[in-house]
Amino acid sequence: MKTLWDTIVAVATPRGVGAIAVIRLSGPSALEVIERLTGCAGSEFAPSRARVCEVFATGERDVPLDQCVVTYFRGPHSYTGEDVVEISCHGGPLVVQRILEECLQAGARLAEPGEFTRRAFLNGKLDLTQAEAVAGIVGARSEAALRAAVRQYRGELSAPLRGLREQLVQLAARLELELDFSDEDVEFASREELAGRLEAALELVERALASYRSGRRVWEGVRTVIVGRPNVGKSSLLNALVGSERAIVTEIPGTTRDSIEVERIFDGILFRLVDTAGLRRARDKVEVLGIDRTWREVEKADVLLWVVDASVGKEEAVGEEAWALRRVWEEKGPDLLLVVNKVDLGRQIRLEDLGPVVEGLRSVEVSAKTGEGLRELEAVLVETAVGKEERDGGLLVTSARQFEALLRARDAMERCRAGLRAGLGAELLALDLREAIDAVGRVTGEVTTDEILEEIFGSFCIGK
Numbered sequence: 001m002k003t004l005w006d007t008i009v010a011v012a013t014p015r016g017v018g019a020i021a022v023i024r025l026s027g028p029s030a031l032e033v034i035e036r037l038t039g040c041a042g043s044e045f046a047p048s049r050a051r052v053c054e055v056f057a058t059g060e061r062d063v064p065l066d067q068c069v070v071t072y073f074r075g076p077h078s079y080t081g082e083d084v085v086e087i088s089c090h091g092g093p094l095v096v097q098r099i100l101e102e103c104l105q106a107g108a109r110l111a112e113p114g115e116f117t118r119r120a121f122l123n124g125k126l127d128l129t130q131a132e133a134v135a136g137i138v139g140a141r142s143e144a145a146l147r148a149a150v151r152q153y154r155g156e157l158s159a160p161l162r163g164l165r166e167q168l169v170q171l172a173a174r175l176e177l178e179l180d181f182s183d184e185d186v187e188f189a190s191r192e193e194l195a196g197r198l199e200a201a202l203e204l205v206e207r208a209l210a211s212y213r214s215g216r217r218v219w220e221g222v223r224t225v226i227v228g229r230p231n232v233g234k235s236s237l238l239n240a241l242v243g244s245e246r247a248i249v250t251e252i253p254g255t256t257r258d259s260i261e262v263e264r265i266f267d268g269i270l271f272r273l274v275d276t277a278g279l280r281r282a283r284d285k286v287e288v289l290g291i292d293r294t295w296r297e298v299e300k301a302d303v304l305l306w307v308v309d310a311s312v313g314k315e316e317a318v319g320e321e322a323w324a325l326r327r328v329w330e331e332k333g334p335d336l337l338l339v340v341n342k343v344d345l346g347r348q349i350r351l352e353d354l355g356p357v358v359e360g361l362r363s364v365e366v367s368a369k370t371g372e373g374l375r376e377l378e379a380v381l382v383e384t385a386v387g388k389e390e391r392d393g394g395l396l397v398t399s400a401r402q403f404e405a406l407l408r409a410r411d412a413m414e415r416c417r418a419g420l421r422a423g424l425g426a427e428l429l430a431l432d433l434r435e436a437i438d439a440v441g442r443v444t445g446e447v448t449t450d451e452i453l454e455e456i457f458g459s460f461c462i463g464k
Contacts, residue, residue, distance in 0.1 A: 004122065007033060008111035009103040010463035011096055018091030023099055024463060025085040025108055026078070026116055033106040034070055034085045037099070045072040045085075055087070057098065058105050065102070066095045080116055081123030114460025118453060121445060128445030128456065129158045132399060135460055136219060143268035144218045144386070148396055157208075157395060157402075158444045164204050165440040168413075171197060172433040175426040194429075195420050198413060205410045208395045214386045215398040217302055221263070221270035222385040225297045225334075228307035229319055230278030233341040236368035237307060238262065238275040241378070259293055266378045269386055274301075279321035298325070301334045303385050308338065310365065311345035314353050322357045335384045338363035339377065344370050401452070402443050409439035 007027030013020070025033055031042045038053040039061065045051055050071045054064035069088040078084040089099055104110065114135075121131045129152055136149030151157075171194060226234045242262045260275040274297050277290030298304060306325055308317045329336035338351075338358055344367040351358055364380050366373035397403055416432035441447030 002109065004119065007108045008115055009100065009108040010111040011100060012463035017093065020088050021091040021096045023087040023089065023096065023103065024116065025103060026080045026082050026119060028083065029107055030083040030085045031072060033103055033108050036106040037102055038070065045070065047072055047074040055099055057102055065098050066090055076123065079125065080119040081125045082119060111462060113462050114457030114464060117460060117464055118457040127158045128448065129402065129443060130155065132456060134464065138461065138464060142265050142270035145270065148215065148218045148398060151396065152398065157397065160204060160395060161440055161443055164201055165437055165446065167197065167201055168433055168437045168440065172430050172437060175430040175433065191420055195417065198417055202410065202413050202417065205406055205413065208397050209403065209406050209410065211395050212397040212403045215396040217386055218269065219398040221272050222302045223272045223274065223300060224303040224305060224381065225274045225276060225301040226305045226307060227276055227279060227294060227298060227325065229321065232307045232309040233368045234307050235275050237339065237341060238273055240368040240371060240374055241273060259297055267382045269382055298328055303335045303337065303381065304329065305337050305339050307341050309342050310340045310347045310349060311342045312348055314349055317349050318354055318357065326357055336361055337380065337384060340365045341368055343367050343372060405439050405442040409436045412436035412439060
């Protein structure tokens, strides 16, 4: 039976051969385990001081397994809040495995994924948003994702949300005080004051919710799908943006029959660029499959790069796919950028010639062949997909879990606001506020369930 009082152990560094590896112990018996492995008394390990020790197999004191650097962190002044011991040994897979086995023999058990960070959360060393940020720091694949994770780890999301929750608690307390003295026919909480403070709280929640669009894209990468008619230069544009020949380019329309995905970083933001089959009436079964796949990619896109050919007339440049792409943009929310390609061949069309189908769209003129306009396209792509404010400061919601909890909070707060305007009694207003308090608490972990914890920490690597 696994419990939170077990002493756990795991290798905290990646598998494979390396100069060193780190084996981490945490729990009430961590110091006893290292005593058994080294033969040294626990008093010889000063807190937060490294000590060179030989580590032995059980019952064998003639030849050590390795000479290691052992560091003891006395709880609560450790990552998990418990006694923690870190063993830095040579990074050969065999010696790492043997030391790990000896730790298990000495009474530790193998840690589950994320169990060290889970204990840090349960022991009050981190809140839930900071725990999620740990996984973000480990898994960051771009500078922007790393910055966002570090900001969240420092509490830039949880601190204002804790303040928000405290405000809501105070409002609810004033309403409930009024209920306790209902026989006195006294209104302890001015409805005008309540309404003003509730509006300020709602404004904070709305700002947090609005940041999720950019926060998710920074955290996960921006899925950018290149679409358009055949032979407008979609594959050439992909190759030009990534700086290599990743897609086959020919003068024959319809060369691309499948989706090609390539990752590229622009201004610290990870973009997942997807080249797709040209949109037109399919001429064979294979092309039908390719175009169907294109529309599926359109449905999943964060940003659509709609490529048109500048060197042809209006009828050739825009077909029946144009309004379909515009409907996706208007109804489902991906950003839509118009890329006017092949400007090196001469401009036969003007944007105003294309009519209402391009109304309100931002456009960039480029030549995938010569490179003209590509830097501008990259800058516009970053600005459109993420924006500057969300990257440089302020609230940044990054996970669906956080977003959904804040949606619940906003809904409850809006019901409370409507109740105030309708003159509802304090008991009904307090109920809505309590639901909002619960929802905000779920973001930071002040209110949580085992299911939420399993979902979050189950995605961690073992040893973190």
